[in-house]
Amino acid sequence: MEFEVDEELLDIFVTEASDSLEQWEAISLNLKKNYSADDLNKLFKIAHSLKGTSKSMGFTQLGDFIHKVEDLIAWVIRQDREITASESQFLLTTHGIMKKWLTGLQLNGNTPDVSEVLWTIGEYLKGEIENLDQLNTSNNMQASEAHAATETSQRTGIEFLKVRSDRLDSLIQIIGELSIHQSIITHSLNNNDVQSNNFKLAVHQAAKMTKEIQNESLALRMTEVRGLFQRLERTANDVAESLQKFIEVTITGADQELDRSVVEAIQDPLVHIVRNLVDHGIENEEIRVAEGKSARGQIQFVAIADAGGILLKLCDDGKGLDSEKILEKARQKGLIKDGTELSENEIHKLIFLPEFSTSEQVTEISGRGIGMQVVKDTIAQIGGTINIVSKKGEGSEFHINLPASLNMIDAVVMELQGNKYSIPLQELVEIVDLNNSKLEDTEESHPLLNWRGSLVPLHYLSNELILNQDYAVQREEGSLPQAAMIIKSNDNLLGFGVDRIVGHQRIIVKSINGEHENNDTLKGATILGDGKPSLILSLSDLSDRLKSNHRMEAV
Amino acid sequence: MSEAILQTSEQLENDKYLVFRVGTSYYGISLSEIVEVTEKLDTVPTPNTPDHVIGVVNLRGEVITVVDTRHLLGQEKSESHLNFVIVVNTDKGKVAALVDQMIDVRQINKEIIEESTSSIQSEANSHLLGIAKAEDRLIYILRFKDFIQEALSRLNGER
CATH class of the missing domain: 3.30.565.10 (Histidine kinase-like ATPase, C-terminal domain)
Structure with a gap:
């Protein structure tokens, strides 16, 4: 690095420059497809402002490099002609080089060596070289690597999010409304007035707003x-x-x-x-x-x-x-x-x-x-x-x-040995009431369920999940699962019996602290209305595991 | 001069230990390792996990894993005796450890902690800093975070 820069300033510079580069890439891609003098002018402006900010940050080399690219664009504009294929490809190559530069600045201060590029552009502008293909091929692969590298660096550094301002405004507005209802609630409680309609209305409204805030704040991440x-x-x-x-x-x-x-x-x-x-x-x-x-x-x-x-x-x-x-x-x-x-x-x-x-x-x-x-x-x-x-x-x-979103899913909440678990709705084909269905016994450990004319193997879910028995409420002897969840895994139908279906709910997926990442059956957890956590289980993963177990037994 | 003062206050902080009981033994862990201590919370059992993982709890909106210290410390298993939760921060986020009983927070001078020599407490041995002698009992001083962390990393292997 050329000299020490305040880290926060650097982060802001990199974020802003990355935004400019994203525009640069979009415009260059467009330019490659259809030439327009307008686009070329836009690129010129981006280059100009990037050059300015780089130099003011003290990154003279980067500034000089962009300056040279700016020269090239100005040169094409002056000639009042369409851009050549090799030139427009070079603008994409430039994007790769600049991206790599930003990554370098952010990670370790290692910046690419562009002396060869600068020299070649110089010669090209003088008319000594016919096209820029040589530069494009030698820098092309670097560009894709730079892409990969930036992704990693973005994960480690501070992340800036761009948020649509109308969404933020509406969120702030809802929160404002919520606080009004909250003060009505507090006031009614202080006056021992919980039977009044005002109070009931406020509670109802507050619940509605909370839900809206939940939706709006999730939308911020979209x-x-x-x-x-x-x-x-x-x-x-x-x-x-x-x-x-x-x-x-x-x-x-x-x-x-x-x-x-x-x-x-x-x-x-x-x-x-x-x-x-x-x-x-x-x-x-x-x-x-x-x-x-x-x-x-x-x-x-x-x-x-x-x-x-x-x-x-x-x-x-x-x-x-x-x-x-x-x-x-x-x-x-x-x-x-x-x-x-x-x-x-x-x-x-x-x-x-x-x-x-x-x-x-x-x-x-x-x-x-x-x-x-x-x-x-x-x-x-x-x-x-x-x-x-x-x-x-x-x-x-x-x-x-x-x-569309990782944080919120539709799920069916069901009960198993006194605890509530959630299954993503996406996984389920149908839920069947076992009281009104026919089961056929087989020689194997599980019965078959007669479902819409086909026979579906039915496993009792608690038997397949090895739960910590000491802490589970024991099921009463002889009681049978009330409902079955039918899933389709690799074109095969499979049923899982559960004690009771609680309901269908939209739940927020939370990650579980502690090392559960190798346990694929566990997709996370959520917190239900009663304040108790509920684990999100993947039945399709479980069925894969069942299948491989059976195969092992057969061998 | 000021350096010396700093050192002493840091030492004082380090010398404060939470003492708790698991089964028949007493353990001490440095206060700096603890996020919080609460009474037992409602636990939901997790499927296909080793015995020392009891399940998960809701700690003010966070879902965290609960481990059974009776099991980890080689004590007799008994759910009804585990009444308190010690929350520690590990590399994998917060983890709750269930223990029997909170005794007190006390200052234990480094000097009276004797390095352990024997093979007692085999499970926890590698994370045993030493043993402190209190009035009427022995207190095993643990590097709790490392101890819990290692137990969790076994979670993946044993399945």
């Missing part, structure tokens, strides 16, 4: 998927650039909202999928034209509101998944037995198995570390699901279902 899509577009662009492929990215539904933590969690998996789409999906130009497709590969990012959550679709119109190849590979690796018949969809699902990669040679782009299995697991961790729809020759679509 963010549009626009930023996420922008980053994915950037990735698609970078990958296409380095593979000499030509693509066009279309974005739909960028204004859908997700919780920030959801966006943070899925960013890396989605980047991996997009890399795969471009690398494995999109064919070379000649092949595409020969097959009667448009010369440019079409990549689509779509966000749709769906059943209390968001459905993201990442699509390409490339080769599609090759079922035969996947099958062959799966057989080779012994993942499936000979003679097993699998549906098209089941075959596609094989790519989510560990260490599965169909690309014959591992390319630098998609062959890095994380496989599709990690993608699936990460998405499952935050309560989402992923599916592939693919047709050979026509392209692939990844469908990712996500909860």
Whole structure:
């Protein structure tokens, strides 16, 4: 670092500069698609103000670098011509370099060496070099790394949130109203006037406002998927650039909202999928034209509101998944037995198995570390699901279902041995009243439930959860579970018997302090109206575990 | 001069211990390790966890794990005797430890804490700072946070 800077000032500088860079990236991406002199002017302004703030913070080198970029933009504007492909790609490269710089400043003061870049721009402006491709290729990979590095640094440093001001205003307004009702309540209590209508009304209103505050404050954490899509577009662009492929990215539904933590969690998996789409999906130009497709590969990012959550679709119109190849590979690796018949969809699902990669040679782009299995697991961790729809020759679509917010879910609260547990509503197919259902005994330890014409294995949930028996209220001898929760896990139906259903509730998910992270059945906890904690259980995880136990017994 | 004063007051703080009883033994832990002490709270048992984890409680809106010190200290198991909760801050957040009875807070001079030599208290031995002799009893001085933390880290392994 050039000299010591106050840490708080530095944080503010980095946050503001990151915002500017985000705009920079969006505009550059746009510029690459459609040239507009307006956009170029905007970039010039951003560069100008960034240069100013960098220099005033004492980061002269960064300032000098941005100055050079500013020169380049001014030079293009002066010539009154459209920007060349190599120049617009360079503007994206610049974004990567500046981003890396900011990360460096924040983490350890290590900043990238840009002397070569500065020199090349100088020569280019003088007309000594024809284009900037050399710079783009040598700095391209660095850019994606910088992206990854910033993500990590943002998690460690102080985080600044941008919040929509109208949401904050409405929150403050509700809190103001709440305090009025609160003073009515206090006043009535002091005057021993709890029977009055005023008092009752105030209590009722206060309850309503509290609920509103809860909703509004959660909304503060929501963010549009626009930023996420922008980053994915950037990735698609970078990958296409380095593979000499030509693509066009279309974005739909960028204004859908997700919780920030959801966006943070899925960013890396989605980047991996997009890399795969471009690398494995999109064919070379000649092949595409020969097959009667448009010369440019079409990549689509779509966000749709769906059943209390968001459905993201990442699509390409490339080769599609090759079922035969996947099958062959799966057989080779012994993942499936000979003679097993699998549906098209089941075959596609094989790519989510560990260490599965169909690309014959591992390319630098998609062959890095994380496989599709990690993608699936990460998405499952935050309560989402992923599916592939693919047709050979026509392209692939990844469908990712996500909860809009991690903090609040719809759940069914039920009772088990005197304690209340919550099950996410998302997991349940149906709740069945066992008093009015038929059970059929089997030789196995659990009966079968006759449910809508099919036989569903019914497990008594307390038997499957190993609870600390000393502290659980003992169930009366001979009493039977009153209700069954039916879930679907890997296309199989499974029932869990519980003592009693308490009700359906929207609950706030809290993490449990202490080391429970390896216990996948525990998804967190919530606090119920009676002040007692209630654990949130994942029945689908439990059923996976049951299945693997049975397999072990069979061996 | 001022340095010397500082040192003494810090030492005084360090020398204050909360003494409590678990089963038949008495234990002391430094006040600096404790977040708070309360009476027992309603506990909900957690599934598929080892025996020394009793469950979770609601501590003013936070859901925290409760461990059974009787079990951890090798004492006879008995729920009805565990009446108090000591909350400590670990690397994984707050954790509540159930103990039998609070005795008092007392000053114990470092000098009278004798380093333990034998293999008594095997579970807790590695976190035993020493033993202090009070009027009529022995007080085992524990590094409580480390002790609880290690118990929790075993939570993942044993399952």
